[in-house]
Structure formats: structure tokens, C-alpha cells
Amino acid sequence: MPLAVLIFWLGRGMMAGQSAIDLVSAMLPSAVNSIYGSGLAALIAVIFALPIAILAVRFPSPLSSLLERLSYIGFGMPGIVVALSLVFFGANYVTGLYQTLPMLLFAYLVLFIPQGVGTLRSSLLQVSPSLEESARSLGRTPWQTLREVTVPLVRPGIISGAMLIFLTAIKELPATLLLSPIGFRTLATEIWQATAENAAFTQAAVASLMMLVVSTLATLIILSQERLSRNRE
Incomplete structure (x- = not known):
């Protein structure tokens, strides 16, 4: 039903003389901003989530438990x-950071790091600690063990967590509206402005369809990583 409504409004706009190519071209900068901002959010959140998940799973203690719980607050x-x-x-x-991309990314980090921690924690629980212990007994340092053993084994979880954060960040509206740099328009803000201010439902339909395409690709990546993880088991 939602897809049918979007196609309906797109068709109405085209029958009114609007070119599909022009409509898509007008939304391309916002689509690029959405992918860029959400991709950075996913990368940063995974980088921060990985050590928290490793501490919680491999080194359980009151401190690691507290860090994990704090990460879920957002x-x-x-x-x-x-x-x-x-x-x-x-x-x-x-004031130097107000309405800049770093502040927007920090908001994304606070909001979406729990998804990264949860996904990585589940992946780490499926990896036997004996593999890391074997690497250490063969002379690998903790950093080498992390880089050569742990990360490759949990790579499907890392990718799935990153894509999950990407999917959530790309449709985030309140934080994006209030914190994004001036002129930094995303697909989510385009949809909101087109429907709330101008009743431009054709433009909103185009932005929604573009977001749907990007989200579908990200979902397919998540499903492929889940299949890869099951095959390893």
C-alpha cells in the first residue's frame, strides 16, 4: 500500500508535466547527503561499539558492564x-560546533550506538575464546589477535551492525532537522518539508522512493551477512 501511494503521487506529477529525470536530479544532492551522513554515522558508531562489546563479552567486570549499560541510554x-x-x-x-556535521554525527552516535553494541555482542558470543587464546599462545599481541582473529570472525556482525545503524540514521528526522549544517538537506528532511510546508507530494514521493531503494540495498547486505554467519556455523 505505501509503495502504491508513492507511485500514484509520482504518476500524478508526471501527468502534470513534471519530468521524472528532473525530479530525480533535484533529489540527488539530498540522497548523496543522506548516504554520506548515515554512512559516517555507521562507521563511527561501529568503531566505538566494538571495544565496548569486546570488554563486555571477553572481560566481564563491573566497569565493562557499566560501559555497556551506559551505551544503551541513548x-x-x-x-x-x-x-x-x-x-x-x-x-x-x-558555538564553533553548533550546526556542523560533527555535532550531527555525535547525535547519531548517542542515538544509535546501542544497535552496534547489541549486534557485535551477539557476534562475539558466537566466537569461541579458545581461538583468540590460541593466537596469543602463538605469540600474537592483543592488538594482532584483535586485528587478525577477532575482527575477521565477527566481520558479518560488524557489517550487519553498520547497515542497521545506516538504516536508522538515514530516516532520522528530529536530530537531522535541528543539528544539520545550513543547506545540508537529506531525503528525510526533503520529505518533511515537501509535505509539511508545500504539500508537494510528488517531490515527497520521489524522495521516499529513493530512500526505499537505498534502504532495500542496505537490507539485502544485512541478509547476506546473516546467511554468511549461518554458513560459518
Whole structure:
């Protein structure tokens, strides 16, 4: 039904004389911004989530348990709450970072790192610690063991976690609206502005279809990694 509605509004726009090529071309910069911002968010969140997951699984302690629990706090907060708090903090204390991409990415990190921690934690639990112990007994340092043994074994989980964060970040609206740099338009903000301000449903349909295509590709990557993980088992 949602797909049919999007196609309906796209068809109405084309019958009114709007060119499909022009509509898609107009949305391409926003699509690039969406992929760029969400991709960076996924990369940064996975980088921060990996050590937390390793500490929680391989080195259980009150400190690692506390770090893991703290990482889940953002998941329980609405995006608007995180965004407003960063607006206040940025406007009053770090004006140089206010409405910049780093602050937007920090908001994404707070909101979506729990997804990365959860996915990586599940992947690490499926890897036998004896493999890492064998590498250490053969003279590998902890860093070499992480790079040569742990990361390759949990690569499907890393990719799945990154794609899950990417999917969530690409459709995030409140934080993007409030914290993105001036002129940094994404598909989510295009959809909101087209429907809320201009009632331009054809433009909203184009942006929605482009987001659907990108999200479908990311979902296929997640499914492929799940199949790879099952085959390894």
C-alpha cells in the first residue's frame, strides 16, 4: 500500500508535466547527503561499539558492564530530546560546533550506538575464546589477535551492525532537522518539508522512493551477512 501511494503521487506529477529525470536530479544532492551522513554515522558508531562489546563479552567486570549499560541510554531517548540538548549545549558552550556535521554525527552516535553494541555482542558470543587464546599462545599481541582473529570472525556482525545503524540514521528526522549544517538537506528532511510546508507530494514521493531503494540495498547486505554467519556455523 505505501509503495502504491508513492507511485500514484509520482504518476500524478508526471501527468502534470513534471519530468521524472528532473525530479530525480533535484533529489540527488539530498540522497548523496543522506548516504554520506548515515554512512559516517555507521562507521563511527561501529568503531566505538566494538571495544565496548569486546570488554563486555571477553572481560566481564563491573566497569565493562557499566560501559555497556551506559551505551544503551541513548536508545531509550527520543531523537528530539538528544537534539534539543545538543542545541542548547552547542549554542551556549561550543558555538564553533553548533550546526556542523560533527555535532550531527555525535547525535547519531548517542542515538544509535546501542544497535552496534547489541549486534557485535551477539557476534562475539558466537566466537569461541579458545581461538583468540590460541593466537596469543602463538605469540600474537592483543592488538594482532584483535586485528587478525577477532575482527575477521565477527566481520558479518560488524557489517550487519553498520547497515542497521545506516538504516536508522538515514530516516532520522528530529536530530537531522535541528543539528544539520545550513543547506545540508537529506531525503528525510526533503520529505518533511515537501509535505509539511508545500504539500508537494510528488517531490515527497520521489524522495521516499529513493530512500526505499537505498534502504532495500542496505537490507539485502544485512541478509547476506546473516546467511554468511549461518554458513560459518
